[in-house]
Amino acid sequence: xxxxxxxxxxxxxxxxxxxxxxxxxxxxxxxxxxxxxxxxxxxxxxxxxxxxxxxxxxxxxxxxxxxxxxxxxxxxxxxxxxxxxxxxxxxxxxxxxxxxxxxxxxxxxxxxxxxxxxxxxxxxxxxxxxxxxxxxxxxxxxxxxxxxxxxxxxxxxxxxxxxxxxxxxxxxxxxxxxxxxxxxxxxxxxxxxxxxxxxxxxxxxxxxxxxxxxxxxxxxxxxxxxxxxxxxxxxxxxxxxxxxxxxxxxxxxxxxxxxxxxxxxxxxxxxxxxxxxxxxxxxxxxxxxxxxxxxxxxxxxxxxx
Amino acid sequence: xxxxxxxxxxxxxxxxxxxxxxxxxxxxxxxxxxxxxxxxxxxxxxxxxxxxxxxxxxxxxxxxxxxxxxxxxxxxxxxxxxxxxxxxxxxxxxxxxxxxxxxxxxxxxxxxxxxxxxxxxxxxxxxxxxxxxxxxxxxxxxxxxxxxxxxxxxxxxxxxxxxxxxxxxxxxxxxxxxxxxxxxxxxxxxxxxxxxxxxxxxxxxxxxxxxxxxxxxxxxxxxxxxxxxxxxxxxxxxxxxxxxxxxxxxxxxxxxxxxxxxxxxxxxxxxxxxxxxxxxxxx
Numbered sequence: 001x002x003x004x005x006x007x008x009x010x011x012x013x014x015x016x017x018x019x020x021x022x023x024x025x026x027x028x029x030x031x032x033x034x035x036x037x038x039x040x041x042x043x044x045x046x047x048x049x050x051x052x053x054x055x056x057x058x059x060x061x062x063x064x065x066x067x068x069x070x071x072x073x074x075x076x077x078x079x080x081x082x083x084x085x086x087x088x089x090x091x092x093x094x095x096x097x098x099x100x101x102x103x104x105x106x107x108x109x110x111x112x113x114x115x116x117x118x119x120x121x122x123x124x125x126x127x128x129x130x131x132x133x134x135x136x137x138x139x140x141x142x143x144x145x146x147x148x149x150x151x152x153x154x155x156x157x158x159x160x161x162x163x164x165x166x167x168x169x170x171x172x173x174x175x176x177x178x179x180x181x182x183x184x185x186x187x188x189x190x191x192x193x194x195x196x197x198x199x200x201x202x203x204x205x206x207x208x209x210x211x212x213x214x215x216x217x218x219x220x221x222x223x224x225x226x227x228x229x230x231x232x233x234x235x236x237x238x239x240x241x242x243x244x245x246x247x248x249x250x251x252x253x254x255x256x257x258x259x260x261x262x263x264x265x266x267x268x269x270x271x272x273x274x275x276x277x278x279x280x281x282x283x284x285x286x287x288x289x290x291x292x293x294x295x296x297x298x299x300x301x302x303x304x305x
Numbered sequence: 306x307x308x309x310x311x312x313x314x315x316x317x318x319x320x321x322x323x324x325x326x327x328x329x330x331x332x333x334x335x336x337x338x339x340x341x342x343x344x345x346x347x348x349x350x351x352x353x354x355x356x357x358x359x360x361x362x363x364x365x366x367x368x369x370x371x372x373x374x375x376x377x378x379x380x381x382x383x384x385x386x387x388x389x390x391x392x393x394x395x396x397x398x399x400x401x402x403x404x405x406x407x408x409x410x411x412x413x414x415x416x417x418x419x420x421x422x423x424x425x426x427x428x429x430x431x432x433x434x435x436x437x438x439x440x441x442x443x444x445x446x447x448x449x450x451x452x453x454x455x456x457x458x459x460x461x462x463x464x465x466x467x468x469x470x471x472x473x474x475x476x477x478x479x480x481x482x483x484x485x486x487x488x489x490x491x492x493x494x495x496x497x498x499x500x501x502x503x504x505x506x507x508x509x510x511x512x513x514x515x516x517x518x519x520x521x522x523x524x525x526x527x528x529x530x531x532x533x534x535x536x537x538x539x540x541x542x543x544x545x546x547x548x549x550x551x552x553x554x555x556x557x558x559x560x561x562x563x564x565x566x567x568x569x570x571x572x573x574x575x576x577x578x579x580x581x582x583x584x585x586x587x588x
Contacts, residue, residue, distance in 0.1 A: 182565065185317065210459050212565030214317050297457045301381040302513050303566050305345060305406035305532050 004076050006040040007069040010048060013037060014066050017056045025151040077264045090119045091268045094133055094142030097124035098192060098222040100239065103284045110275040118268045126196025134263050141269045143276055146257040147199040156260035156273040159286040161237055163254040165247050168230035174245035181253055182212035189215035190226050190234040204235065204254060211253050237285040251295070258286060309335040309578055316574035318539070318559040323480035324582035327488050327544070327552040333585045335578075337481040340434060340472035341558040344444075344533030345406045346540050347437045347476040349486060352399055352507070354423040355414055356500035364417065366396040372413055378442045379456065383407025396503075403531055404510045408441035415440045430489060435478040444469050444476070444535070458536040459564045469535050470560075483542045483556035491544050491552060505529060508543065515569065516541040517555065520576025521583075537561045539568075541575050545583055553586055555579040 009026065013033070016022040023030040041048055048062035058066065091111075095104055104122060111120045125133060130142035131150045146158065165184065167174050173183060189208070194201040208215065219232050226232040228243050235254055238246050258280060260273040280286040313320035321336035359366045371392040377385050382405035384391050384398070393401075398414055401407035415423075420437050427435045439447065449455055452463045468474040478486075489495035490504050509529040516539065518528040530543020542556035557575045561568055 182568075185570065186315075206461060209461060209563045210565060212317075212563045212568055214562040297459065297566055299381055299457075300567060301405070302515055302532075302572075304381050304534055305513060 001039060001043060003043070004073060006036055006043070007073055009033060009036050010040055011066065011069055011073060013049065013056070014058055014062065017058070019056065074265070078266060081264060081266050089117070089268065090121050091115075091141065091272055092139040093120055093122045093272060094125040094130040094139040094144075095122050096143060096145065096192075096197075097126060098236075099124075099143070100284065103279065106279045106283045107276060110279050111272055114275060115268060115271050118271075120272070126193065127200070128196050128198055130261065134261060137263075140264075140266070141260055141262040141272050143258060143280070144261045145197055145200045146259065147203065148261070150261075152263055153261050154263070154265065156262075157277050158289040159258045159277065159280055160255045160289050161258060161280075161284060161286045162249075162252045163235040163256060164238060164249055166224065166227050166234045166236045166239065166241070167245050167247070168228055169243050169245045171230055171233075171245065173233075174247070176247070178250040179247045180211070180250045181208055184208075184213045184215075184233060186216065187213075188217045188219060188226075188232040190219045190221060190224070190232040192222060193220040200256060204256075207253055253295075257289065308581065312578055312581065313559065313574060316570045316577075317563055317568065318561045318571050318574060320557060320559040320574065320578060321480050322555070322557045322578050322582060323484045324553055324555040324579065324586060325484050325488060326586045327491050327554055328550075331586050332481075333582050334480060335582075338434070338479050339558075340477050340479055341540070342470055342472050342533075342535065342538060343435075343476045343478045343483070343558075344469075344535045344538055344540055345408075345411075345441070346478065346483060346531050346533035346542050346556075348402050348406065348411050349483075349490075349508075349531050349542070350423050350427055350435065350437060351411060351414055351418060352403060352504055353486070353490065353495045354418050354426045355395065355399055356496040356504060357426060358418060358422070360497045360500055364395065366399075367394045369394050370398070370413060370417070372398075372409060376409065376413075378408040378412050378440075379445045380406070380408030380441065383410055385409040400507050400510065403507045404512055406532060412440045412442050427486075430486070430495075432478070432482045432486060435482045435486070437476050438474070439469075439476055447475070448536075457566060459566075461564055464536050464564050467536060470538060478556075480542075480556040480558060484554040487542060487544050487554040487556070491554065505544075511543075513541075515572040516575040517543050517545070517557070517579055518576060519573050520578070520580035521545055533558075537564055539571055539575060545579065547587075551587060553583045555582060 012025055013022040019030050019034055023033045046061040047059050050057040050059050108120050127144045127148055130144050133139040134142055134153060165179050173179060191201055219226055227234045260276050262269045321339045321341055323334040323337040325332045358364050369392050371390055372384055373390050383401040385408050398410040402410040402414060423437045447469050448467055451466050451468055452458060458464055490501050493501045495501055511530055513532055516532055517530045521528050525548040527546040528543060530541050533540035537560050540558045545553045545555060557578055561571045
């Protein structure tokens with residue numbers, strides 16, 4: 001019997017405490033999963049789960065063995081990792097294609113300082129494709145935007161980036177102080193592609209609508225050409241781009257959430273994750289996620305009569 | 306007249322409208338027979354039935370009732386926001402119900418008049434698409450039941466579940482029938498001539514300038530009406546009277562794409578669309 005594979009099944013069932021959910025996460029049917037857990041119990045000579053009640057519980061022995069099982073699986077993954085990369089290793093990293101070039105440069109430089117023996121190979125990939133690339137091992141670690149869900153992925157510390165509005169320098173809204181989302185009424189909006197950033201796309205549009213801005217048309221892409229042409233506006237952190245103006249949004253209604261993501265934690269992955277958190281905070285205007293202040297809704301009598 | 310569509314869309318709403326010349330019977334509409342939730346516009350049929358019961362000697366509009374401090378309905382105006390017991394005549398409560406859309410006043414009057422009587426009156430006038438199912442308390446209770454919390458309602462998915470926005474489950478009418486009800490009041494057909502004159506006075510005292518009235522920014526044009534508002538929904542129906550004697554009943558019902566509470570453009574398009582309709586009738 002493939003002990004390591006059985007231990008992986010055991011860990012997932014122990015995390016879910018539900019055979020159906022665990023089977024979904026593992027992408028297999030429930031009956032074979034139950035059989036494999038039984039085989040593992042026979043092999044080890046102990047009962048791992050208490051299935052007498054309507055719920056699944058870890059037995060005392062199960063709890064004890066879970067810690068060891070995790071240790072074994074992590075070490076086996078490390079073994080494969082090391083075998084794959086050899087001594088002169090490469091860390092394949094996914095970054096959002098619209099992350100500023102200066103930020104990517106700072107990531108590479110920062111990582112080189114801490115881990116000179118590992119070469120960083122960044123690839124520009126949107127969040128949805130990063131999830132697939134992490135799952136099939138095309139990349140080792142990524143910087144993804146939330147909300148994102150994927151079984152088996154681990155996420156680093158959540159960072160938020162408050163967005164302002166990018167508009168053409170000669171746009172009528174370009175002068176002045178803050179803008180409110182409702183001021184953008186009538187403007188077309190440029191967002192990252194929906195297929196690549198489904199969570200962000202949906203969340204930003206809901207927030208726009210809630211604040212009274214329903215874009216007449218939403219363009220998808222990373223290039224700011226349409227914005228430069230004055231045909232659309234975009235959201236982004238404060239940025240100095242010739243021909244573009246940036247204005248803060250009143251009440252910070254749009255904040256994008258980022259984190260690093262990985263499937264198997266290696267030293268290089270954890271090292272990159274730490275560098276990424278530091279760099280994104282210093283260079284990309286990101287901050288630790290705080291409690292978002294409750295939004296006030298003005299109750300003017302005429303708006304309720 | 307697809308001009309209306311473009312006008313409504315530019316203001317971020319979908320709209321339905323009916324306008325009628327009260328003297329010639331000429332009409333113009335945009336979805337005139339669409340069933341729509343009335344929101345507070347239902348206070349107009351309630352006012353009519355109050356007058357008819359007064360005309361019939363069933364109640365004395367000058368009789369006073371006391372509204373206890375504990376009997377307040379949710380609402381930002383009138384008795385609804387007052388802290389102490391209020392003793393007031395039925396007709397003064399009716400004035401507050403219309404002039405500032407006072408929800409507590411409306412619910413007290415609904416208790417006196419009876420919603421069944423209001424619906425029987427509407428059926429008697431052949432307004433079969435107009436129905437009052439709830440008091441204002443009922444409307445807000447229905448929203449709280451659907452969503453599990455009180456106002457404000459800003460989540461698009463939550464708003465999609467609100468039964469008060471589905472004409473089958475709430476106070477409803479059509480633009481044509483609401484305009485027709487105003488026609489009855491202005492032609493002294495809704496109740497006695499004396500009662501109709503008083504209803505016109507009260508409807509002319511409505512305080513809101515941002516919807517129907519905003520489309521007619523002239524000192525010599527009278528705008529009387531009643532608004533209605535619920536999440537994403539903004540209505541106003543009333544009568545516009547021109548200096549040459551032209552009188553037009555107009556009913557405008559809108560739903561906004563955005564759930565934002567404060568949308569001046571969505572309020573103003575009610576006036577702009579009404580103005581476009583009246584211009585059409587005067588051509």
